[in-house]
Amino acid sequence: MKHLIIGNSAAGTxxxxxxxxxxxxxxxxxxxxxxxxxxxxxxxxxASGKRPSAKTRFVPQNWxxxxxxxxxxxxxxTAVNALQKKVLCSHGxxxxxxxxxxxxxxxxxTPPIEGIEGPGVFGLRNxxxxxxxxxxxxxxxxVAIIGAGLVGCxxxxxxxxxxxxxxxxxxxxxxxxxxxxxxxxxxxxxRLMVDHGIDMICRDSVTAILRDSQGEPTAVRxxxxxxxxxxxxxxxxxxxPNIDLxxxxxxxxxxxxxxxxxxxxxxxxxxxxxxxxxxxxxxxGRVMPSAIWPAARRQGRVAGINMSGGDESLTEHTGLKxxxxxCGTPLVSLGPVFDPHPSWxxxxxxxxxxxxxxxxxxxxxxxxxxxxxxxxxxxxxLSGLYAEAIIHxxxxxxxxxxxxxxxxxxxxx
Numbered sequence: 001m002k003h004l005i006i007g008n009s010a011a012g013t014x015x016x017x018x019x020x021x022x023x024x025x026x027x028x029x030x031x032x033x034x035x036x037x038x039x040x041x042x043x044x045x046x047a048s049g050k051r052p053s054a055k056t057r058f059v060p061q062n063w064x065x066x067x068x069x070x071x072x073x074x075x076x077x078t079a080v081n082a083l084q085k086k087v088l089c090s091h092g093x094x095x096x097x098x099x100x101x102x103x104x105x106x107x108x109x110t111p112p113i114e115g116i117e118g119p120g121v122f123g124l125r126n127x128x129x130x131x132x133x134x135x136x137x138x139x140x141x142x143v144a145i146i147g148a149g150l151v152g153c154x155x156x157x158x159x160x161x162x163x164x165x166x167x168x169x170x171x172x173x174x175x176x177x178x179x180x181x182x183x184x185x186x187x188x189x190x191r192l193m194v195d196h197g198i199d200m201i202c203r204d205s206v207t208a209i210l211r212d213s214q215g216e217p218t219a220v221r222x223x224x225x226x227x228x229x230x231x232x233x234x235x236x237x238x239x240x241p242n243i244d245l246x247x248x249x250x251x252x253x254x255x256x257x258x259x260x261x262x263x264x265x266x267x268x269x270x271x272x273x274x275x276x277x278x279x280x281x282x283x284x285g286r287v288m289p290s291a292i293w294p295a296a297r298r299q300g301r302v303a304g305i306n307m308s309g310g311d312e313s314l315t316e317h318t319g320l321k322x323x324x325x326x327c328g329t330p331l332v333s334l335g336p337v338f339d340p341h342p343s344w345x346x347x348x349x350x351x352x353x354x355x356x357x358x359x360x361x362x363x364x365x366x367x368x369x370x371x372x373x374x375x376x377x378x379x380x381x382l383s384g385l386y387a388e389a390i391i392h393x394x395x396x397x398x399x400x401x402x403x404x405x406x407x408x409x410x411x412x413x
Contacts, residue, residue, distance in 0.1 A: 001025075001098050002096060003016075003026055003098065003101070004029050004031070004097035004099075004101070005028065006030075006031050006076075006087070006102055007101075007102070007104050007105055008037055008073075009103065009296070010296035010300065011103040011297065012101065012300060013037070013058075014297045014299075014300030014304065015271075015303050015307070016028055016304065017301070018304030019305075020067045020069070022308040023308040028068065029070045030070065030071045031075050031087075032072065032075070034073065035073050036057065037059050038058070038126075038127050039058040040126075040293075042056040044130075045158055047129070047131075047155060047158070048137075048155070048158035048159050048161070050162060075091055076089070085097050099269050101272065101300075101303055101307060102245060103274045104241075106125070106275040107239060107240050108123025108125045108240075113207065114207065116209055118209075120231065120232055121233045122232075124151055124236055142168070143159060143232050144169075144230035144232070144233045144234070146206050147169070148175075148178070148202070149178075149236060149237075149238070150180070153176050154324070155236065157196060160196060166229070167197070168200075169198060169200055170201045170222065171200070171203075174186065175190045176190055176200065177322075177333075178338060179322075179338045180322045180324075180331070181333065182375060185331070185360060189329075190202065195327075204223055207222065209230070218230070240255075241277070243257055246267075246276075251265070251266040253287055255289055256289050257272040257278065259272050259277045259279050259303075263299055263300075263307075264303075271307055272303070273296060273303045274296035274299060279314065282315070282316050284320070284336055290318065290319025318391065320373075331376065331377050331378075332376040334383070334387050335372055335390045340373060344364045344366050344372055344373075348360065349361045353378065359379040360377040366393075372390060
């Protein structure tokens with residue numbers, strides 16, 4: 001049995017490991033357009049100079065040899081012939097397969113902004129982006145980041161901590177992390193980032209990148225008419241799943257390749273996993289992307305087991321889970337905090353911990369009293385139990401902060 005895996009990140013490596021564990025004699029070939037293995041979760045550290053590229057590798061140096069995998073770096077697939085079970089590579093070679101996994105990930109989304117194409121403007125999705133930012137940023141004075149999602153916020157914090165004094169984030173939403181935080185915690189994060197030395201502009205958007213006669217960025221123009229100095233611009237306004245290989249073949253959802261609980265696509269013997277996919281999210285019960293590293297690993301492992309003759313299903317699966325530490329504050333977001341149903345009851349609990357730090361728990365319960373979403377700010381020690389309650393639709397019950405001993409606790413109505 002010959003397995004071909006396109007993509008070498010979280011989903012692709014997890015699938016390859018599962019195939020080898022399930023079938024010691026299988027032939028496994030992995031194609032990667034990248035030059036090495038790296039963790040996208042650490043790209044902001046490379047861009048700011050806080051971590052060298054080599055330190056972002058997430059598998060051991062002998063990983064491919066240990067699992068008996070032929071890894072072809074610097075090659076990408078250009079077309080899939082599902083009838084003949086062949087993949088055309090960028091080098092002109094056709095590779096046969098018995099089972100194919102598409103783990104092609106996603107690319108930085110480029111908004112329709114005047115002047116966005118050209119030097120001095122970067123995404124932050126691969127090592128080339130991160131290294132390009134680092135190489136150029138030393139000679140630049142003003143950095144503008146488009147988008148205050150997790151990528152933009154982590155990058156801004158890392159740049160400020162590395163000594164860059166003019167870092168501005170422009171976000172169309174009222175506060176940073178609009179997909180992870182509700183109003184109260186979002187406003188608090190806004191103040192925290194400003195106190196950290198980051199210039200925050202919310203409720204506005206970039207309409208143009210202004211350039212000098214040499215084509216270098218000089219400023220960004222906002223919808224409100226303001227012009228913000230910027231000689232380096234990073235676009236962190238979302239991602240686009242890399243569906244081009246599969247789009248002519250089978251079912252595409254709202255954004256990604258639709259897969260079932262076993263990682264199967266609508267085309268026989270073609271599986272998919274990771275950021276390129278859409279699958280049923282356990283917290284909301286509908287098909288949607290799940291673009292987080294742990295979800296990609298789980299999807300890849302399940303797909304790998306099934307590709308090699310096993311029978312595994314993805315359970316308790318969600319991409320609506322974010323864990324981060326920003327400006328010294330740990331936080332966890334669970335469920336559709338960004339889109340609560342109007343019928344849900346919202347409860348906010350605040351307390352101080354043993355060191356006098358303010359901690360907040362925002363809990364949403366649905367019409368049946370089941371926990372539907374939550375934000376944990378400061379104290380995240382019970383985040384795993386909150387996640388289980390949301391997935392299994394359990395009531396808040398003993399997890400209610402009033403049932404937990406605290407130094408000072410009050411429900412905020």
